[in-house]
Amino acid sequence: MKIQIHTGKISGIKMRIIIIGEVDATFLQKQGLSKEEATYVISQIKESKGGIDAYFINQYKQQIWIINAILTPDPTQKEKLRIAGAKIAAALKSKKQTSVAIQNTLSSTESLLSVIEGLALASYDFIKYFSDKKDKVLLQEIIVSGKADERELEELSHIIHGTFISRDLVNEPVQYLTATRLSKEIEKLSREAGFSFEYFGKKKIESLKMGGLLGVNQGSQEEPTFNILEWKPGKPINSKPLVLVGKGVVYDTGGSSLKTSAGMEQMKGDMAGAAAVVGAIYAIAKCKLPYHVVGLIPATDNRIDNTSIVPGDILTTYSGKTVEVLNTDAEGRLILADALHYASKYKPELVIDLATLTGAAVAAIGELGIVGMEKNATEQFKALESAGWNVYERLVKFPLWEEYGELIKSNIADIKNIGSPLAGAITAGKFLEHFTSYPWIHLDLSNALISSNKHYRTALGTGAGTRLLVEFVKNKTASKAKIKK
Numbered sequence: 052m053k054i055q056i057h058t059g060k061i062s063g064i065k066m067r068i069i070i071i072g073e074v075d076a077t078f079l080q081k082q083g084l085s086k087e088e089a090t091y092v093i094s095q096i097k098e099s100k101g102g103i104d105a106y107f108i109n110q111y112k113q114q115i116w117i118i119n120a121i122l123t124p125d126p127t128q129k130e131k132l133r134i135a136g137a138k139i140a141a142a143l144k145s146k147k148q149t150s151v152a153i154q155n156t157l158s159s160t161e162s163l164l165s166v167i168e169g170l171a172l173a174s175y176d177f178i179k180y181f182s183d184k185k186d187k188v189l190l191q192e193i194i195v196s197g198k199a200d201e202r203e204l205e206e207l208s209h210i211i212h213g214t215f216i217s218r219d220l221v222n223e224p225v226q227y228l229t230a231t232r233l234s235k236e237i238e239k240l241s242r243e244a245g246f247s248f249e250y251f252g253k254k255k256i257e258s259l260k261m262g263g264l265l266g267v268n269q270g271s272q273e274e275p276t277f278n279i280l281e282w283k284p285g286k287p288i289n290s291k292p293l294v295l296v297g298k299g300v301v302y303d304t305g306g307s308s309l310k311t312s313a314g315m316e317q318m319k320g321d322m323a324g325a326a327a328v329v330g331a332i333y334a335i336a337k338c339k340l341p342y343h344v345v346g347l348i349p350a351t352d353n354r355i356d357n358t359s360i361v362p363g364d365i366l367t368t369y370s371g372k373t374v375e376v377l378n379t380d381a382e383g384r385l386i387l388a389d390a391l392h393y394a395s396k397y398k399p400e401l402v403i404d405l406a407t408l409t410g411a412a413v414a415a416i417g418e419l420g421i422v423g424m425e426k427n428a429t430e431q432f433k434a435l436e437s438a439g440w441n442v443y444e445r446l447v448k449f450p451l452w453e454e455y456g457e458l459i460k461s462n463i464a465d466i467k468n469i470g471s472p473l474a475g476a477i478t479a480g481k482f483l484e485h486f487t488s489y490p491w492i493h494l495d496l497s498n499a500l501i502s503s504n505k506h507y508r509t510a511l512g513t514g515a516g517t518r519l520l521v522e523f524v525k526n527k528t529a530s531k532a533k534i535k536k
Contacts, residue, residue, distance in 0.1 A: 068153045069082050082156065091108075120157060136169030172507035173506065175218060175509050177511070230350035233322070234276045245336050246282040248280050251278075260369060266366040289343050291397075292400065295331065298325060299324070317500050324496060324499075328347075330517035335521060340524055347393060348390070353380075369393060389486075449477050456484075480495075499515040
């Protein structure tokens with residue numbers, strides 16, 4: 052789905068949002084409220100002690116929502132504005148409204164953008180497989196009046212659509228979204244957004260001896276792919292590229308270490324890291340950010356048959372390192388190993404990998420954030436943390452202490468693919484570290500899939516990682532541009 056976001060005339064729109072910074076009855080009356088309505092809104096704001104919320108007025112001919120915006124540097128205020136926007140999105144869905152008008156009475160656009168972001172993201176629906184989808188009414192247009200910047204609105208629109216792309220990919224069932232189909236979907240998006248794309252099929256992957264990817268794919272009837280996305284504008288600010296690596300396990304049964312049935316329906320989303328990379332590069336290209344970014348996505352399903360790898364097998368990865376496989380359900384790190392080593396050919400300034408890698412990360416911090424680790428990228432991690440606070444995809448840094456490496460030492464190969472029952476998220480990171488030779492950040496996406504709507508994060512695929520990566524690149528672009536000046 053796509054939502055148009057633009058400035059224009061708001062007369063005739065039945066649903067209207069007014070963003071205010073004042074709590075004065077006269078001011079509210081000038082915005083179209085009666086004296087009684089204005090008094091009611093002010094009383095509600097005072098009762099909440101000025102807290103950010105959305106207050107509803109039903110004038111029958113039109114419905115009005117008032118949002119009181121408190122501008123402070125605290126990123127939690129932006130999040131509250133997004134949540135207020137999401138609250139209104141629920142009302143729009145119930146009223147089956149396809150358009151909404153937003154009147155910004157403030158002198159800046161910061162609050163406006165946060166409200167729109169929450170409103171639009173909460174309006175997402177994956178309706179492809181409904182037989183009655185023509186009857187599903189979705190938000191199609193957001194019209195803005197007052198203080199607004201068309202460039203900012205267009206950029207936000209691209210970021211929202213990139214997040215929707217990520218959600219769509221995660222929500223697609225594997226009967227459609229095989230590894231090969233994922234490559235075709237990325238190819239289509241590359242033409243739309245203007246980034247370059249190529250992918251390797253099984254023969255090329257075999258010639259490169261990507262043993263991690265081939266090993267995981269061994270039990271599948273579908274061929275694996277290795278996808279390369281690249282956004283290289285004419286005059287990039289960075290001399291060395293940022294490389295984003297996304298885990299693309301399009302379905303994970305656990306292989307020979309078979310999962311239980313509970314929750315397996317969500318395993319179509321085990322490629323959320325790949326989806327985040329696709330959505331982010333799409334948005335970066337559409338925004339025409341002057342930053343060189345490469346995306347690498349190894350893709351396969353993890354199935355079981357008589358040719359599947361089994362615990363005790365040894366794989367030789369693309370780097371030449373050997374891995375003793377003790378659990379075939381720890382497959383994501385095996386395919387990422389090949390991609391992380393491949394990333395070195397770009398001589399990158401930084402590599403960030405994203406993956407739904409471990410249940411240990413979810414157990415540690417729940418669905419409220421992202422577990423992160425870094426090697427030789429302390430300042431870059433701080434910058435990513437800052438971006439995470441801005442978009443409220445917050446990072447929790449875990450250590451990569453040398454002693455954790457002892458837990459994945461093997462007696463018969465270079466390393467083994469799981470450690471002890473303890474520190475599972477960290478030992479997964481230590482495994483990946485073996486395949487990096489550059490500044491590197493690992494993100495374990497514990498917030499990529501959720502069971503029910505949480506404000507503007509919709510059930511199943513949340514699009515986690517997409518907005519974080521785009522914000523990170525935007526900030527890098529802005530800071531490097533300042534340095535060049």
